[in-house]
Amino acid sequence: MKRKGIKEVAAAAGVSVATASHVLSGTGRPSAETRKRVLGIADELGFIRDASAARLRTGKSNLVGVILNNIVNPFFSELVASLEATVYESGGLTLLATAQNDLVRQEQLLASMVAQGVGSVILSPVHGSTADDLAPVLAHGLPLVVCVRDVVGSRVAFVGVDDEKSGYLAAECLLAAGHRSMVFIGGYPHTTTWDGRCAGIRRALAEGGLPEAACRMMPGLMHPDFAEEKMLSLASQGTLPNAVICFNDDQASGAYRASRKLGMTVGRDISIVAFDNIPQGRILYPELTTVDIQPALIGRTSAEFALRKASPNDGPAPRRTLEPALVRRASVIST
Template identity: 30%
Template sequence: MSNDRKSIRRKSHGITIDEVASLAKVSPMTVSRVVNGKGNVRDSTRERVMRAVDKLGYTPNLAASTLAAAQNTRIALIYSNPSGAYLRELLVGVLHVASRTAIQLVIDYWDEMDAADERKAARRLAKGVSGVILPPPLCESHAAVQELVKANVPVVAIASGRFHDRISCVHIDEFRAAREMTEHLIAQGHQRIGFIKGRDDMTASELRFEGFRAALEAHGLPLDRHLVQAGNYTYRSGLQAAEKLLSRRVLPSAIFASNDDMAAAAVSVAHRRGLEVPRDLSVVGFDDSSSATTVWPELTTVRQPIGAMADAAVDVLLRSIRSGEQGERSIVDEVFGHQLVERQSVAPPPRTTTGRGRTG
């Protein structure tokens, strides 16, 4: 499957802002001010620039406009993500964009806040930044979003379903990705599949579970509620969930964990119980974070382009800031492609899944 995202970028028409500046005998920044309707440009200079624009047929490059808008722009990234692997990739992506666009990045850590604390923190933050990026799980904090929207601060949520019509979202199709992964396990012959859910307060968690359930239903397989365990996207919660799944008299032949950290934990529990992955138990994850390739065997997982999503979140946010300055704020719902990555953690099921290890 292609992992190309649906893009809101327009293609350049070939003429650059430097060429316009050269013809008009002004700086590229002056051209930017003119084409973006900014002040502090003499009428004679503005006319000269517009003549050059008309002569060359220049169409403003949105990426360049975004870069110009980034100068002296403070953007906050608020995090409290329990998955260290996911957070590292997200931070690297945002920091890369920050260095390229010259935005001023503010990183704020909110740990174990209730709704009242989140409102206070959002009000404080709104006074000093031009926009906010909300990754999971804060991407669906109603308290924080309401305060930021009230303060007219543009917000981009990463990996969130669209739960508010005044913020932008950057995400993958969680339902479809989870359904495809479940169908991959079923195609290998698995019919008794355990599922470790994510946080129950996140749309993405529910969509992944719904995708899992839809695949079972499409193949005429019953949903065994005893094989569905709660998780919290942390390694420790994955340990606890996997212990419950692998303590049953009849074991699942496969476990689908809602992220790689919990899948890695399931592999660890299987090894401790004398089960060989994937001979006795197949395990799959979600995200394709570093956890997927630091465990043995490496995990089959769903790849969502976390770095590219971070890049897009900054891009969308800068465009929203710029459109707000012009009187109408743009709201974007951008869906990225995902990819099922096959590694060594999946095999056909053993002949029997009763008790410890392979008995058949």
């Protein structure tokens, strides 16, 4: 069946095409009676507004392209749910893709977003991303918001958390419980997130009168299996401390599995702390102590920045660094 266009709606409602256009696009000042009649006729005819045609007329798009590093980690599910809701409430639409921690795939997705005519792009960059990797978007003057992990030297809008303070809170929690040795598992090295958390851990150690070696840094994959494998390996070498910091809450589930295999009870024989504060941490037993880095607020704020439609040439890009907070639960023991 042929889709009804705006001309058919205008004819059926007894108004001009211009008036119908104003009503259906929410512009102009048609009377309440006219607006009601046109919208009613549009519904009866099954009219669907052609967003691409509107974009050609106005030069604006209500599409927000979102490229995430991955969506397997529940942290990103929380983030994108809040982001999408914010865009929807503004009358926009989200176009979502995942780069799977692949620089080439990220480059292709950025170019595809531009080709799809998005009005702005939100990017949670993959490991190794540089300012040059953002060129496909910036060259077209599109607003770009980087979230979670910053891209050094990019000068684009950014929304994330204070990573240094996050690491400090995690380590300080363990030190306050009496631990003097710990391990930090997971996270890609030389990213702003990993570097920041390491710096915070080292600051906490220094304040506690301990050397940097008091926390062994073991970067790598952020999957639960990685934490499990590293803990079992350390245990086989007799070097597993009874305090573990995991890069995220999802990974902490692997640390819990390793503890069970080693005959250790979390919260009694070993302390585990992580980052994110997603619902999964409340499911683990005992409940996981974590640093809340506010994924939902990151998503909402990123969407708000993108919806402002500020181009790279409109002055300094907005940046917001959120404050993390320690959520104390039962996974930390006092020694």
